[in-house]
Amino acid sequence: MLRRVQSTSRVAVVRRGSTARLWTRNRNDISDRFPDIVAAAEKQLPDGSVLDGELVILGADGRLSFDALQQRLVTSPAKARAKAAQLPAAYAAFDLLAIGGVDLRTQRWTARRQRLEQLAAGWAPPLQLTPVTSDVDDARQWFEVLPAAMGVEGLVVKGAATRYTPGRRDAWVKVKHRxxxxxxxxxxxxxxxxxxxxxxxxxxxxxxxxxxxxxxxxxxxxxxxxxxxxxxxxxxxxxxxxxxxxxxxxxxxxxxxxxxxxxxxxxxxxxxxxxxxxxxxxxxxxxxxxxxxxxxxxxxxxxxxx
Incomplete structure (x- = not known):
């Protein structure tokens, strides 16, 4: 299975009770920098759900902008809502780690993906689902077209039967377009x-x-x-x-x-x-x-x- 890689910030969204939080890979809470994503998660995600994905912002040229994300990250909490209106972000989910409080990390990737697609069927922006394909021709087209068109870095290749293992990258391979x-x-x-x-x-x-x-x-x-x-x-x-x-x-x-x-x-x-x-x-x-x-x-x- 394949998914697109985007030039962005990887973030976990955790919904517990009536609140949602955004956590970086370094375990930093950046919820106060992205009130737009938090509000969408609190409205659209069920209690006890954990998503793995990436924050994305499109620039005026239609390409992914890491600089715009950096501006959002360094904005003070007091100015975060104004900055969100100026530079709206989206959250592209590529994995579902828990739902309803049930840990899904030991399940096969295909099972987690199926549950994620079912969950995402009711989403509206700024929450979105990262597309995947098992078709080699589609993957090749993505690999050749998307870097120039959108600033996408390349592809991530995952095994259909792999489990989610925190901190390990031996279950997937990043193929960068250069x-x-x-x-x-x-x-x-x-x-x-x-x-x-x-x-x-x-x-x-x-x-x-x-x-x-x-x-x-x-x-x-x-x-x-x-x-x-x-x-x-x-x-x-x-x-x-x-x-x-x-x-x-x-x-x-x-x-x-x-x-x-x-x-x-x-x-x-x-x-x-x-x-x-x-x-x-x-x-x-x-x-x-x-x-x-x-x-x-x-x-x-x-x-x-x-």
Missing amino acids: ETREVIVGGVIGPIDRPEVVIAGRYRAGELVMVGRTVPLSVADSHQLGAVLRPATRGHPWPDEIASVLWGGKDSKKPLTKVRPDVVVEVLADAAMQAGQWRHGLRYVRYRADMQPDDVPTLSEPSEAG
């Missing part, structure tokens, strides 16, 4: 002649801005790229240190080796974006000796990076 992109090497982590990670950039209004970083380079790629990099001259706009991880990590920093921004490389990137940067590590493909920085697309808006 496309090649050209970026400018603005800096690296590690020595300039043996770079470990590329810090990618693109220009916006004449200024080189960071748009992402690669996963660690192979030894061969490091040697190839290190042979063409040159130290940056004065006036390089980037800081001397950079966060040691992409997102959500501690405040530890690593030295940034700034380089002359005249080398273009090809990377593989998925559709997940936040604050104008790729949220997940880019995969280095090759050095583009045939391209100049002027050949790389520029950024027209703060939220755009590809």
Whole structure:
């Protein structure tokens, strides 16, 4: 069985008595940030039900917007209702863990899905059901069309007989859709002649801005790229240190080796974006000796990076 992956925040909805709460994977209660989802859950879910799903917000371009979700998450409770009207969210459920107080996690995925579909038959927005398919051709079409059309990251493949095991991912596989992109090497982590990670950039209004970083380079790629990099001259706009991880990590920093921004490389990137940067590590493909920085697309808006 397959379901779509969406570039969003995974959240459990728990309905007990007359109240509903939203819980993140880190066990943070974010109910006061999403009063619209809470109200819908209290109205449409029966007592003793627990859903697993994702919060989603569509931007003006019709694509899923992680930035909009972040705005909702950081909004103060006092302003949450106004922000909900400005950036309405939806909740896309993909699993049912309990209903009527009965734990369903030991049941097969197909049984849980059937119960979830029965429950969702009476829903209205902002509650919705994440679509699934067992048809390989449908899955391939989703995989090719949805990332470009909606910003969906890819697919999750699940076994029909699997049980729900908290904290374990061996019962499902995430298949991310990646496309090649050209970026400018603005800096690296590690020595300039043996770079470990590329810090990618693109220009916006004449200024080189960071748009992402690669996963660690192979030894061969490091040697190839290190042979063409040159130290940056004065006036390089980037800081001397950079966060040691992409997102959500501690405040530890690593030295940034700034380089002359005249080398273009090809990377593989998925559709997940936040604050104008790729949220997940880019995969280095090759050095583009045939391209100049002027050949790389520029950024027209703060939220755009590809």
